[in-house]
Amino acid sequence: MVPNDLEKIFGIVVALKANYLIVEVHLNQKSFADPKTIRSKDSLRLLCTIRKRLLYRGVAIGVGDRVAIEALELKSLRAVVSDVEPRRSFLKRPPVANATDVFVVLSFEQPSFDFDQASRFLLTAEQTGLSVHLILNKSDLVSQRQINTLVGKTTSWGYLPFVISLKNNNGIDPLLTRLKSSNLSVLCGPSGVGKSSLLKYILPDQPIVVGNLSRKLQKGKNTTRHVELFSLGKSSLVADTPGFNRPELQVGPNELLTLFPVLHSQLLDKQCKFRNCLHRDEPGCVVDKSSERYHYYRELIDEIINFRHPFQGG
Numbered sequence: 001m002v003p004n005d006l007e008k009i010f011g012i013v014v015a016l017k018a019n020y021l022i023v024e025v026h027l028n029q030k031s032f033a034d035p036k037t038i039r040s041k042d043s044l045r046l047l048c049t050i051r052k053r054l055l056y057r058g059v060a061i062g063v064g065d066r067v068a069i070e071a072l073e074l075k076s077l078r079a080v081v082s083d084v085e086p087r088r089s090f091l092k093r094p095p096v097a098n099a100t101d102v103f104v105v106l107s108f109e110q111p112s113f114d115f116d117q118a119s120r121f122l123l124t125a126e127q128t129g130l131s132v133h134l135i136l137n138k139s140d141l142v143s144q145r146q147i148n149t150l151v152g153k154t155t156s157w158g159y160l161p162f163v164i165s166l167k168n169n170n171g172i173d174p175l176l177t178r179l180k181s182s183n184l185s186v187l188c189g190p191s192g193v194g195k196s197s198l199l200k201y202i203l204p205d206q207p208i209v210v211g212n213l214s215r216k217l218q219k220g221k222n223t224t225r226h227v228e229l230f231s232l233g234k235s236s237l238v239a240d241t242p243g244f245n246r247p248e249l250q251v252g253p254n255e256l257l258t259l260f261p262v263l264h265s266q267l268l269d270k271q272c273k274f275r276n277c278l279h280r281d282e283p284g285c286v287v288d289k290s291s292e293r294y295h296y297y298r299e300l301i302d303e304i305i306n307f308r309h310p311f312q313g314g
């Protein structure tokens with residue numbers, strides 16, 4: 001950013017609205033002229049336009065970006081974004097800049113857990129290089145035995161899931177602790193699994209809309225339409241995002257194994273004979289073919305090699 005950073009007011013873009021950015025600023029900044037009227041609040045949300053200079057430069061600004069603002073009008077809560085910091089990460093779908101953690105949210109039922117879909121979400125999440133976590137919601141709709149079976153399975157994939165029920169207030173505390181220890185968490189998953197319900201539960205005063213399920217299919221109705229960030233205390237943000245069913249994964253054959261944590265960890269202390277081993281039937285391959293997820297890896301790698309189009313999502 002340009003010099004004189006200490007005198008600038010910084011904020012985070014928390015949502016996009018038509019041609020405006022909604023920027024949240026914390027009021028404890030040195031440069032903030034803190035008038036009496038707003039002293040009771042920790043932060044403000046401002047409706048911002050973007051300096052033409054930035055638009056001409058073609059700078060992309062989206063949810064999660066850290067920006068500098070000027071021309072602040074406290075009465076109307078308006079300001080102008082004058083600069084943007086370089087991004088540390090960018091998640092393409094859902095689009096979020098500077099995310100640190102991806103929480104894949106799925107439900108046991110309504111909509112029911114689908115292994116192929118779960119894998120697609122986890123693999124695309126792994127591709128971001130961010131920390132990946134799994135939340136299984138609606139435990140109130142299944143038996144303890146069904147919970148144990150699914151938890152056993154996903155644990156063997158390398159994901160010890162947060163099992164929760166928002167209806168019965170179950171399992172939420174450890175999840176909340178984890179969310180609060182991350183800088184910027186993104187909740188992603190299919191429509192109707194309870195992403196917005198989770199945020200509404202944690203932040204009951206926020207205007208978060210929870211949807212109904214379609215009666216026939218027990219699936220979500222795409223209630224959340226835009227990405228929006230919410231503050232969890234001082235230094236944690238969580239993104240609610242629109243649900244979608246089939247993430248698109250574009251991955252080269254040599255990268256695929258790195259997206260399977262348990263298979264990939266087998267290569268930490270040993271090596272396959274050939275450096276370009278794709279872990280199919282090559283001699284001297286050290287990947288354990290009896291591992292829980294190997295068959296899924298095998299299907300995908302065969303598809304990639306044969307068609308070069310593993311997933312076409314929508």
Ligand SMILES: Nc1nc2c(ncn2[C@@H]2O[C@H](COP(=O)(O)OP(=O)(O)OP(=O)(O)O)[C@@H](O)[C@H]2O)c(=O)[nH]1
Pocket residue numbers: 137138139140141164165166167168190191192193194195196197198209210211212213220221222223224225241242243244
């Ligand atoms: N039985 C049960 N229902 C739940 C639970 N959590 C959420 N729901 C219901 O699931 C439905 C969908 O919840 P939402 O929070 O809107 O789902 P979403 O993931 O945000 O969906 P989109 O915004 O469409 O992506 C609502 O009817 C909730 O009441 C739960 O723990 N148990």
Ligand SMILES: [Mg+2]
Pocket residue numbers: 195196197209210211223224240241242243
């Ligand atoms: Mg939602």
Ligand SMILES: [Zn+2]
Pocket residue numbers: 272277278279280282284285286287
């Ligand atoms: Zn190998």
